[in-house]
Amino acid sequence: MQIDQWTAFIASVSNDAEAEDVLKSGDVAKIAMLAQSRGFNFTERDIEDANLESGALGEEILERISGAMRGIFR
Amino acid sequence: MQALWTLADRMRAAGLTPPAPEDITPFANIKRFHERWIADPAFRASFPSDPARLASAFDLRVDPEEMRPFWDPRTREAIGLRKAEYAPVAKRFLDFVGRLGRHRNQEIRSIQPDDPRFAQWRTRQIYRLNLEVGTALSPNPHIPLSFELSRGCSVGCWFCSASPPKLGDVFRYTRENARLWRDVLEATRHVAGLAPTSICYYGTDPFDNPDYERFTRDFSEVHGEIPYTSTTLPLRDVERTRRLIARSGPNRLRFSVLSVGMLNKIHTAFTPEEMLLVDVALRNEGSTQSHQMNFAGRAREHVKTYQRHHPGDPLIDTPSCRSGFLFNLVDRLIRLSSPCAPDDRWPNGERVYEEAYFDNGADVARILEDMIARHMSTVPSQQRTLRFQRCLQFESTAEGFNLNSRYLRQRFKNLAATPFMGRLGSLVDSGRHTAEQVIEILGPGCADILNHLFRMGLLDDEPVAAGSGSLIAIH
Numbered sequence: 001m002q003i004d005q006w007t008a009f010i011a012s013v014s015n016d017a018e019a020e021d022v023l024k025s026g027d028v029a030k031i032a033m034l035a036q037s038r039g040f041n042f043t044e045r046d047i048e049d050a051n052l053e054s055g056a057l058g059e060e061i062l063e064r065i066s067g068a069m070r071g072i073f074r
Numbered sequence: 075m076q077a078l079w080t081l082a083d084r085m086r087a088a089g090l091t092p093p094a095p096e097d098i099t100p101f102a103n104i105k106r107f108h109e110r111w112i113a114d115p116a117f118r119a120s121f122p123s124d125p126a127r128l129a130s131a132f133d134l135r136v137d138p139e140e141m142r143p144f145w146d147p148r149t150r151e152a153i154g155l156r157k158a159e160y161a162p163v164a165k166r167f168l169d170f171v172g173r174l175g176r177h178r179n180q181e182i183r184s185i186q187p188d189d190p191r192f193a194q195w196r197t198r199q200i201y202r203l204n205l206e207v208g209t210a211l212s213p214n215p216h217i218p219l220s221f222e223l224s225r226g227c228s229v230g231c232w233f234c235s236a237s238p239p240k241l242g243d244v245f246r247y248t249r250e251n252a253r254l255w256r257d258v259l260e261a262t263r264h265v266a267g268l269a270p271t272s273i274c275y276y277g278t279d280p281f282d283n284p285d286y287e288r289f290t291r292d293f294s295e296v297h298g299e300i301p302y303t304s305t306t307l308p309l310r311d312v313e314r315t316r317r318l319i320a321r322s323g324p325n326r327l328r329f330s331v332l333s334v335g336m337l338n339k340i341h342t343a344f345t346p347e348e349m350l351l352v353d354v355a356l357r358n359e360g361s362t363q364s365h366q367m368n369f370a371g372r373a374r375e376h377v378k379t380y381q382r383h384h385p386g387d388p389l390i391d392t393p394s395c396r397s398g399f400l401f402n403l404v405d406r407l408i409r410l411s412s413p414c415a416p417d418d419r420w421p422n423g424e425r426v427y428e429e430a431y432f433d434n435g436a437d438v439a440r441i442l443e444d445m446i447a448r449h450m451s452t453v454p455s456q457q458r459t460l461r462f463q464r465c466l467q468f469e470s471t472a473e474g475f476n477l478n479s480r481y482l483r484q485r486f487k488n489l490a491a492t493p494f495m496g497r498l499g500s501l502v503d504s505g506r507h508t509a510e511q512v513i514e515i516l517g518p519g520c521a522d523i524l525n526h527l528f529r530m531g532l533l534d535d536e537p538v539a540a541g542s543g544s545l546i547a548i549h
Binding site for chain 2: 013014015021
């Protein structure tokens with residue numbers, strides 16, 4: 001998997017609570033299925049290549065509210 | 075004077091369905107409860123033991139039981155396991171904020187500079203940053219344009235990533251300045267296209283400029299909408315702020331809050347309904363949002379204070395939201411920059427590619443074209459020595475090579491059409507060859523792969539110090 005595909009996949013998941021939960025579960029099989037449902041042909045090894053433990057994926061519901069109310073800037 | 079709109083008007087103007095009229099007050103009250111919960115550690119400590127009394131003491135007009143998922147982690151867990159449900163009003167509120175979030179993402183996805191060189195450069199910056207700091211579910215907008223209407227800032231937040239000087243000159247709306255402003259906006263529209271997601275502040279506070287609203291009105295006439303505003307001074311002139319709230323659509327206005335006391339005053343000055351579309355960024359000590367505070371800019375000079383706000387390892391994310399051109403109208407300065415992880419070289423979390431000064435609108439058009447030509451090539455420079463971005467580790471493999479960042483491993487394989495892949499990776503990793511030389515060694519067939527690596531933001535394009543490179547120099 002390459003960065004353009006990963007970037008596009010994360011963008012497709014953003015603000016879809018159920019899809020975000022699948023992503024945060026770290027279950028590579030489920031994430032690969034989610035990706036396929038969004039038109040991305042990722043293997044389980046592709047998902048393992050993305051380090052889901054680090055990065056900015058760990059939002060809880062309170063942060064999801066803050067994030068959604070955040071406006072578009074940091 | 076622009077009309078002051080109702081909340082429903084402002085949401086419809088943004089293409090969003092407003093909440094049902096009977097939901098506006100409940101939603102506004104839930105949002106206010108949420109702000110108190112996030113900001114106030116004493117409130118968080120005492121609320122669960124006596125919710126009704128605390129809600130009343132803070133004038134929070136919510137049913138604590140309906141709010142339970144927001145303050146009781148066990149209830150949240152039960153909802154996650156589908157053993158409990160949100161109260162209907164809380165569910166509708168979450169749907170509402172979900173719509174706002176999706177609207178924000180659509181706005182970000184719509185950002186596309188008109189100039190194809192600029193557009194491709196910005197995309198490369200997005201990929202490179204995602205490899206440096208991770209791909210966030212809340213995407214960085216990488217806005218192409220930003221404008222500062224004063225020099226420095228009167229607030230002086232200890233954590234400010236832009237680390238500006240104290241407030242100096244302010245760009246007032248004189249006849250001459252208004253003409254220059256229009257010329258700058260028109261020149262930027264030629265390269266960026268309509269750019270309504272721009273900002274008219276950065277290392278400045280909008281309300282330090284008494285004419286901010288006049289400038290933003292001109293901006294909206296050229297770029298289609300009033301720009302996004304973030305201020306730490308919503309209480310300096312409450313009526314001025316109130317007028318700005320009434321003109322600001324969803325995802326268009328933010329108050330930065332520095333203390334619980336400041337939040338108290340905001341909650342006193344503005345009604346919950348007025349604040350429903352205002353983002354409140356809680357930067358105070360004890361806020362649960364403290365973990366989002368970057369170790370960049372002035373925070374790097376206040377390590378102990380930073381550690382109080384953000385115990386543990388510092389957050390190395392980027393504070394910047396800009397991949398493009400910043401204008402300071404006081405100094406008549408144009409800077410081309412892009413977000414990066416803050417470090418000793420780029421402590422503010424922004425790479426600066428070039429700076430130049432202008433006198434008039436014609437200068438601006440010429441400088442923008444020059445910077446685009448110098449820095450936004452759509453293929454790798456034939457002369458510059460090739461390297462991978464320094465956030466990437468090269469790994470030679472039996473199949474070809476991998477490029478590993480902290481967040482993603484990318485595999486590049488020797489295939490029938492690209493039998494040279496592993497060798498190409500080694501040549502780039504050696505840091506001793508230009509694109510021209512690599513093509514000479516491996517043959518013309520590798521040019522497409524070099525172009526691909528370049529477009530993915532994998533080849534080093536970090537600015538080099540003045541005088542040390544022919545492609546990129548900081549003037």
